[in-house]
Amino acid sequence: NYAPGCKINDSDQSGFAAALALAEASDVVIFFGGIDQSIQSEGHDRRSIALPDIQMTLLQQLEKVVRAP
Helix, strand or coil, X not given: CCCCCCXXXXXXXXXXXXXXXXXXXXXXXXXXXXXXXCCCECCECCCXXXXXXXXXXXXXXXXXXXXXX
16 A cells, blocks of 8 residues: 655645554555655755655654554
């Protein structure tokens, strides 16, 4: 099963609930995150290698679900 959770670099958290519910019902959770050319490209460098804030927020919430007893 798959739930997008969030876009690459956006503030919309409306997909979090579906991703968290799916994670809670799953034995294994795989998070795919990253960037695209809107964030970094030739001549458009980033100052940090951290994931975009929206992805970090989702990842932190997924961690809480996965670690819950």
